Amino acid sequence: MSGFNFDWFIFAIALLLPLTSGLLVFQKNPYYALVIRGILGAIAALLYAMFGAADVALTEALVGTMLSITLYAVAVRSSMSMRLGVLAVCTDTVNLSQKLNPALKQVLSKYDLRLEQVVFEDAQALEHALELKDVHCILQIDDSEQINVFKTRVPRLYEIFKSSSLTELIELQLLELKPATAVVVPSSQPLMENQS
Numbered sequence: 001m002s003g004f005n006f007d008w009f010i011f012a013i014a015l016l017l018p019l020t021s022g023l024l025v026f027q028k029n030p031y032y033a034l035v036i037r038g039i040l041g042a043i044a045a046l047l048y049a050m051f052g053a054a055d056v057a058l059t060e061a062l063v064g065t066m067l068s069i070t071l072y073a074v075a076v077r078s079s080m081s082m083r084l085g086v087l088a089v090c091t092d093t094v095n096l097s098q099k100l101n102p103a104l105k106q107v108l109s110k111y112d113l114r115l116e117q118v119v120f121e122d123a124q125a126l127e128h129a130l131e132l133k134d135v136h137c138i139l140q141i142d143d144s145e146q147i148n149v150f151k152t153r154v155p156r157l158y159e160i161f162k163s164s165s166l167t168e169l170i171e172l173q174l175l176e177l178k179p180a181t182a183v184v185v186p187s188s189q190p191l192m193e194n195q196s
Helices: 001-025 030-050 054-079 090-111 123-131 155-162
Strands: 079-088 112-122 139-140 147-152 171-174
Touching: 001 030, 001 054, 030 054, 079 123, 090 112, 090 139, 147 155, 155 171
Parallel strands: 079 112, 079 139, 147 171
Antiparallel strands: 139 147
């Protein structure tokens, strides 16, 4: 009878593995996913220990769980920021960004994103940074039409900002970047024919 209870206990813990992994796959918040990954590693280490593989359990706990969570945390922290390019010399841009920053931060906080401003000296460098994917968005002032243009190269950011109250302050534009074309350089040496 006690063997049956122990088997049931192992079976119950083993059922937690697919349940936890399913929660991990469908989790949208990356910080919650880190916590669930830790729980998944702890359950796996517990199962290994219960089956008598203490060395595998220790490896899973130290390398599989602790190290991977640490690396994931660093990666999530560094990748969860939106880089906004602005001009340094234009006072209108500075005034607009002071109005726009609270609204941007409010919209981005819903998606666990941070706002990181990158300052550029001229408009050409600003546009070039967007094309080179150094920034996600740029903020420009079109003096001829007296409108504030907010360009982004990321379709998801465009969707997020379009559905927010930012459209009252700025004109949103989605910049579609052309993929880089490969240049084929002809070989300087002729191909040798197979001599038979």
